[in-house]
Amino acid sequence: MFLKIEAGLSVLALVLALTVPNLGSRWFEAIERSFGKLAKRRGLSVLVVGLTALALRAAFLPILPIPQPLIQDEFAYLLGADTFAHGRMTNPTPAMWRHFESLYILMRPTYNSKYPPAQSLFLAAGQVLMGHPFWGVWLSVGLMCAAITWMLQAWVGEGWALLGGFLAIVRIGAFSYWANSYWGGAVAALGGALALGALPRVKQGQRIRNAVLIGLGLAILANSRPYEGLVFSLPIGVALLAWMLSKERLPFSLSLRQVVLPLCVVLGLAAAWMAYYNWRVTGDPLKLPYQEYQAQYDPTPYFLWQSEKPLPKYRHPEMKEWEVNIDLRGFRSLQEGMGLAINETRKAILLWLFYVGPFFSVLLITAFVTLPYGFSWGSISQPTRFLILLLGVSLSGIGLEVFFYPQYAAPMTCLYFAILLLVARHLHEGRTRGKPQGVFLVRCLPVVTVVLFLLRVSVASLDMRGSAGETPWFAHSKTESTVGRKVLLSKLLQRTGLQLVLVRYSPGLYNLDLHKAGEWPPWGIWEWVYNSANIDSQKVIWAHDMGPAENEELIRYYKDRRVWLLYADDQPPKLVPYSEAEDAQAQASTRKGP
Numbered sequence: 001m002f003l004k005i006e007a008g009l010s011v012l013a014l015v016l017a018l019t020v021p022n023l024g025s026r027w028f029e030a031i032e033r034s035f036g037k038l039a040k041r042r043g044l045s046v047l048v049v050g051l052t053a054l055a056l057r058a059a060f061l062p063i064l065p066i067p068q069p070l071i072q073d074e075f076a077y078l079l080g081a082d083t084f085a086h087g088r089m090t091n092p093t094p095a096m097w098r099h100f101e102s103l104y105i106l107m108r109p110t111y112n113s114k115y116p117p118a119q120s121l122f123l124a125a126g127q128v129l130m131g132h133p134f135w136g137v138w139l140s141v142g143l144m145c146a147a148i149t150w151m152l153q154a155w156v157g158e159g160w161a162l163l164g165g166f167l168a169i170v171r172i173g174a175f176s177y178w179a180n181s182y183w184g185g186a187v188a189a190l191g192g193a194l195a196l197g198a199l200p201r202v203k204q205g206q207r208i209r210n211a212v213l214i215g216l217g218l219a220i221l222a223n224s225r226p227y228e229g230l231v232f233s234l235p236i237g238v239a240l241l242a243w244m245l246s247k248e249r250l251p252f253s254l255s256l257r258q259v260v261l262p263l264c265v266v267l268g269l270a271a272a273w274m275a276y277y278n279w280r281v282t283g284d285p286l287k288l289p290y291q292e293y294q295a296q297y298d299p300t301p302y303f304l305w306q307s308e309k310p311l312p313k314y315r316h317p318e319m320k321e322w323e324v325n326i327d328l329r330g331f332r333s334l335q336e337g338m339g340l341a342i343n344e345t346r347k348a349i350l351l352w353l354f355y356v357g358p359f360f361s362v363l364l365i366t367a368f369v370t371l372p373y374g375f376s377w378g379s380i381s382q383p384t385r386f387l388i389l390l391l392g393v394s395l396s397g398i399g400l401e402v403f404f405y406p407q408y409a410a411p412m413t414c415l416y417f418a419i420l421l422l423v424a425r426h427l428h429e430g431r432t433r434g435k436p437q438g439v440f441l442v443r444c445l446p447v448v449t450v451v452l453f454l455l456r457v458s459v460a461s462l463d464m465r466g467s468a469g470e471t472p473w474f475a476h477s478k479t480e481s482t483v484g485r486k487v488l489l490s491k492l493l494q495r496t497g498l499q500l501v502l503v504r505y506s507p508g509l510y511n512l513d514l515h516k517a518g519e520w521p522p523w524g525i526w527e528w529v530y531n532s533a534n535i536d537s538q539k540v541i542w543a544h545d546m547g548p549a550e551n552e553e554l555i556r557y558y559k560d561r562r563v564w565l566l567y568a569d570d571q572p573p574k575l576v577p578y579s580e581a582e583d584a585q586a587q588a589s590t591r592k593g594p
Contacts, residue, residue, distance in 0.1 A: 006452055007358040013444040014362055021436040028443045032159075039162040042153055049165035050146030053173040057138055060174060063461045066134045067180050068486045073115070074182040075530035076104035078133055080113035080120030081182075082533040085127040089280040091533050098315055099543035099554050102529045103322060106293055109283050111533075114293035117277060118191075118224035119184040133182060140186040141179045144413070145169050147190050151197030151414045155383060156421045163424075163446065164417045170453045175460070176354075178407065184224065185407035191220030192232055192411035196390075196418075199236055200383070202259055203243050211259045214240070215266025221411055222270060226288070227302075231397030232411040235390045300327040303400055304334065316544050318505045318527075331402050347404040351395075354406035355416045359448050366441055367423045387418055484573050485528055488566070492540045500554075500561040502578060503528045504545040506569040528568050551578075 016023060039045055057064075069075050083091055091111040094100055101107055104114050113120060119140075126136030149165030156164070172178055178185035195217030201210040214236070221229025244255055275285035282292040294302075299309040300323065308328060314320035333339040352361075377385070394412045398404060424445060427438030492499045529542045543554060545565065555563050555578070563578040 002452060002456065003353070003358070005455065006448065009448045009451060010358040010362045013359070013441060013448060014366075017437040017440040017444070021440040023440065024443070035162055036159050039159040042158055045153075045158065045162050045165070046146050046150045049149040049162070049169065050142045052166070053145040053169045054138060054142040056169060056174055057141065057179055060457070060460070063457070064175070064180060066132060067182070069182055069530075071181075071183065072103040072527050072530075073184075075102070075527075076113040076115055077119050077123060077182050077184065079105060079530070079533060080115065080117060081123030081127055081133050081136070083112055084117070084121055084124035086533055088533070089277055094535050096543070096554050096557055099546060099550070100529060100531055100535060101316060101319065101544070103319060103527055104293065105530070106281070106289055106296070108296070109292075110281050112281050112289060114289045116223045116226055116288070116290070118187050118220055119182075121223075122187055123182060137179065137182060137186070140190060141173045144186040144190045144193065145173050147193035147197065148414045148417060151193040152418055152421065154197050154200045155387065155418045156425060160421045160425055164421050166446070167449060168413075168417060170449050172413070174453070175456050178410075183407060185410045188221060188224040188229065188407070188410035189413035191217045191224060191229065193217070193414040195221065195233060195236055196414055199239060202240065203248075208258050208262045211262040212266055215263045215270070218267060219270035223274065225408065225411055226290075227401070228394070228397060228408055229411050232390070232394050232415075235386070235393050239386060298323060298327065300331045300402070302402055304340070304402060305400070308332075315546070317507070327403075334402065343402075344399060347398060350404060350406055351398075351409060355409070355413070356420075359445065360420050363420065363423050363427065363441060363445070366438060367426055370427070370438060384419075384422055387415060387422070391415055391419060488573065488575060489540060492564075495562075498558075498561040499540045499564065500558050501528075501540060501542050501564045501566050501575070502545040502551060502554075503542060503566045503568050528566065 038048065069078055083089070093108050093111050097107040097111070106112050106114055122136035122140045123133035124136065126139060127133045129135070145165055145168045148168045149161050152161035152164040172186075172189075176185075177183060178189075194213050198210045198213040198217065201207070202214065218229070218233050218236075221233060240259075243249060244259065249255060250258070278287055278289070279285040281289045297312060297314075297319065299311050301308060308331060311320070311324070314323075334343055356364075380388070391412065394409070394415070398409060401408065424442045428442040492501070529544055531542055532538055535541060541558065541561070545551060546554075564575050565578045565581045567574040567576075
């Protein structure tokens with residue numbers, strides 16, 4: 001729905017630009033002067049953007065409540081957060097760990113999330129400081145918007161940077177899934193903005209803090225999106241090294257003291273911490289939890305040049321079905337016919353939806369069409385050429401991955417805003433063959449963005465769901481009673497005493513061939529078995545149904561708990577006392593004998 005509305009507004013703006021390009025000029029100029037005064041106060045601009053992002057999301061809590069985790073990745077990040085919140089790097093393997101295995105969770109050699117720790121650290125900060133992991137998401141989004149503004153000040157100018165910061169708030173900081181789930185995105189975007197924003201400042205000034213900020217940004221990237229962060233960081237490192245070897249460099253001693261040494265200290269500390277974390281989780285300082293999980297559970301390669309591994313031995317059929325019928329099947333499809341082309345096209349569409357959209361596309365096309373005769377690569381300024389090359393390298397890195405979601409490209413978030421704002425600046429400066437059409441289109445950019453934002457607020461306040469084709473700019477997790485796990489957990493928490501839920505799935509839950517169009521279960525109710533860092537202390541424990549014999553072992557271990565059997569795939573899911581289940585009764589009869 002919103003994608004169509006944005007497309008319609010883009011066409012309208014283009015028509016108005018061609019027919020009445022001077023419409024509202026005085027009003028726009030007055031607003032630009034007011035924003036220009038704030039933009040000149042660079043530090044205040046960064047602070048205002050960050051606080052606005054935080055205040056806006058907090059103000060929307062009545063219509064966008066604190067989200068419930070819905071998908072496997074979110075539960076994995078929350079496990080890592082709960083672990084950090086309890087002051088631990090990882091957790092010992094639970095006594096009955098076979099019943100608690102789940103997607104994206106390590107059980108051996110320790111019990112923890114497979115994912116890099118940066119997102120979980122932010123969630124843990126929210127849990128410890130404000131009582132809920134969501135506030136870590138909230139904080140990361142505010143810092144991301146502020147950092148993007150700070151980065152843009154160095155690359156596109158202070159006035160355009162302020163506009164970019166507010167665009168980041170409206171397009172990402174309020175309604176996107178980055179701000180309304182625990183899946184991540186904002187943390188890696190924060191790291192990318194710090195690293196790229198500090199690069200020109202290191203060249204321009206002689207402050208140690210800029211080298212420290214580059215190091216901090218790279219450390220955040222390494223602990224949030226390691227591969228994409230590395231690809232994004234390499235051109236930055238090359239550019240920094242090239243500057244240090246150029247004629248414009250600082251004296252060697254000064255360069256060593258103010259750039260190399262601070263950067264090496266920060267990166268050294270980050271590497272030492274990562275090695276220690278890996279050692280605590282996997283037993284090997286050079287082995288990421290991600291790699292350990294892949295070795296135990298996941299035969300699907302993450303890069304196009306790799307080969308699939310033999311299937312491991314799964315203890316739960318639903319985990320095998322996910323790995324084989326979703327991930328591995330997706331990888332195998334790349335080897336068939338047009339599979340690779342389709343996958344790369346899908347990546348391009350997701351990137352376009354999340355980071356560009358219809359109106360930015362109009363600006364890009366207009367800028368291209370109005371380029372002056374004889375324009376060449378050499379006509380582009382050196383900083384802009386670097387940004388374009390950085391974008392190309394980063395996109396090439398993404399092209400080599402098997403899977404893709406918009407948060408994979410999060411390190412490049414500030415880069416997209418920078419390039420789009422450079423295009424807008426080109427049009428606004430009137431270099432469109434002396435005509436004001438480009439200026440009007442640029443002035444429509446915040447107008448269209450605000451209109452879409454207000455529409456999204458209206459839809460959210462009416463508790464309406466967007467159409468299936470709505471752009472991920474505004475997608476958010478559903479948090480109300482439609483989520484089965486949330487409702488059931490709430491009811492169980494109200495009961496007296498401790499509870500143990502054995503979850504039973506129907507065969508073929510993840511078999512695409514068994515699902516007709518429109519009947520596949522939605523995200524978030526596929527997997528129920530996720531627990532906190534301290535499983536034994538939970539009031540409600542979730543475990544896999546593994547058959548009467550192994551269930552009996554688990555029930556004896558948790559003898560003080562009331563035991564339930566959940567038929568997870570019934571509509572609605574059905575919860576019955578385990579003693580009333582047919583196989584439990586049969587097991588009891590066997591124990592009694594004839």
